[in-house]
Amino acid sequence: MEAEANSGSPEDSWAFIQRPGEGCRTVPLAGHVGFDSLPDQLVNKSVSQGFCFNILCVGETGLGKSTLMDTLFNTKFEGEPATHTQPGVQLRSNTYDLQESNVGLKLTIVSTVGFGDQINKEDSYKPIMEFIDAQFEAYLQEELKIRRVLHTYHDSRIHACLYFIAPTGHSLKSLDLVTMKKLDSKVNIIPIIAKSDAISKSELTKFKIKITSELVSNGVQIYQFPTDDESVAEINGTMNAHLPFAVIGSTEELKIGNKMMKARQYPWGTVQVENEAHCDFVKLREMLIRINMEDLREQTHSRHYELYRRCKLEEMGFKDTDPDSKPFSLQETYEAKRNEFLGELQKKEEEMRQMFVQRVKEKEAELKEAEKELHEKFDRLKKLHQDEKKKLEDKKKSLDDEVNAFKQRKTAAELLQSQGSQAGGSQTLKRDKEKKNFF
Numbered sequence: 001m002e003a004e005a006n007s008g009s010p011e012d013s014w015a016f017i018q019r020p021g022e023g024c025r026t027v028p029l030a031g032h033v034g035f036d037s038l039p040d041q042l043v044n045k046s047v048s049q050g051f052c053f054n055i056l057c058v059g060e061t062g063l064g065k066s067t068l069m070d071t072l073f074n075t076k077f078e079g080e081p082a083t084h085t086q087p088g089v090q091l092r093s094n095t096y097d098l099q100e101s102n103v104g105l106k107l108t109i110v111s112t113v114g115f116g117d118q119i120n121k122e123d124s125y126k127p128i129m130e131f132i133d134a135q136f137e138a139y140l141q142e143e144l145k146i147r148r149v150l151h152t153y154h155d156s157r158i159h160a161c162l163y164f165i166a167p168t169g170h171s172l173k174s175l176d177l178v179t180m181k182k183l184d185s186k187v188n189i190i191p192i193i194a195k196s197d198a199i200s201k202s203e204l205t206k207f208k209i210k211i212t213s214e215l216v217s218n219g220v221q222i223y224q225f226p227t228d229d230e231s232v233a234e235i236n237g238t239m240n241a242h243l244p245f246a247v248i249g250s251t252e253e254l255k256i257g258n259k260m261m262k263a264r265q266y267p268w269g270t271v272q273v274e275n276e277a278h279c280d281f282v283k284l285r286e287m288l289i290r291i292n293m294e295d296l297r298e299q300t301h302s303r304h305y306e307l308y309r310r311c312k313l314e315e316m317g318f319k320d321t322d323p324d325s326k327p328f329s330l331q332e333t334y335e336a337k338r339n340e341f342l343g344e345l346q347k348k349e350e351e352m353r354q355m356f357v358q359r360v361k362e363k364e365a366e367l368k369e370a371e372k373e374l375h376e377k378f379d380r381l382k383k384l385h386q387d388e389k390k391k392l393e394d395k396k397k398s399l400d401d402e403v404n405a406f407k408q409r410k411t412a413a414e415l416l417q418s419q420g421s422q423a424g425g426s427q428t429l430k431r432d433k434e435k436k437n438f439f
Helices: 035-049 065-072 126-143 174-183 201-217 230-240 281-291 293-315 330-438
Strands: 002-005 014-018 051-058 090-100 103-113 160-165 189-193 253-256 259-266 269-272
Touching: 051 065, 051 126, 051 293, 065 103, 065 160, 065 281, 090 126, 103 126, 126 174, 126 293, 160 174, 174 189, 174 201, 189 201, 189 281, 230 281, 253 269, 281 293
Parallel strands: 051 103, 051 160, 160 189
Antiparallel strands: 002 014, 090 103, 253 259, 259 269
């Protein structure tokens, strides 16, 4: 629908166009208003707040992950050297404040210490997944707070995952395929061939084709540079065809011609890091930092984090529509979830009460049985004691009888002995008298 009204002068004219189904209209302005400065305001505010970018480096030991990070950001990141004797994979996170011109960047580099070092590599991807989910969960908890401070919150969600592939020249390892498959729905994966100067140019071309074919056949979704923006559509489309990037890292500067350049010196020659004829380092830096850094941040929030958030909220009982396809009210959802929780709580309380009663009954039965056994044991001991006591009394009585009999025999013997001694004495006196009379 289109309508126009004129009052006689161009300044008083107005017009609007209402598009079908949109409920809005376009109105021309009679003069400068000033909201065209909004992009400048947004830029100034963003610059004053600073930016953050988080990179996850995944790859086996010795593929030059730390060196490449130093080369990408043209600095030397200080960090403790990792020992590769860990029983499992450990993720180490380091955050640095970088400043370029008037733009501040809070850069976080997460390294996977010990990845691929174990004999059994079956669960090597699990600590990485748990770490990524932990960052999503921390951001979600901050969002769900009543008093949120997201404008000052340090966003630790991983924006880009640089997956380092060993330059074997043959094919991807099963560890690489499994890990990338597990991570592709949680993070933006950019595969890169590390230390690409270890294989020839023809082998490298075949290796890239082989890697791309294996990723497609296994359904691994790697990050594609966006082509919906006309300003970068051409270069991003071209760079998508160059994936995976074959890179070389070096912090050593050598004089080549009249310039000092980052390069690696070999007995057979020199490999220049920023020479596109030697490696894809410049392509990686352009795509990762100079062109698509904001898109990586946006994809992390709008795709990967939203997927995690949706799954978590659905687990908590929140939905967009009810069974009748009507919008859900947050209050109604909360009340329904609260009632469901209270019902489950009451059910659990009843189960616990019944379980408690059952256990009390079982304990009482056990105690009664134990008491019965104690009584039976007491009765047995009591009877045994009585039997022993009776035996002892009988034995005592028998001993007493023996003692009395012995005493009687002793008395009789003493009596007989005394009578015998008296008789013998009288006879002696009689003999003495007879002797006296004889003489």
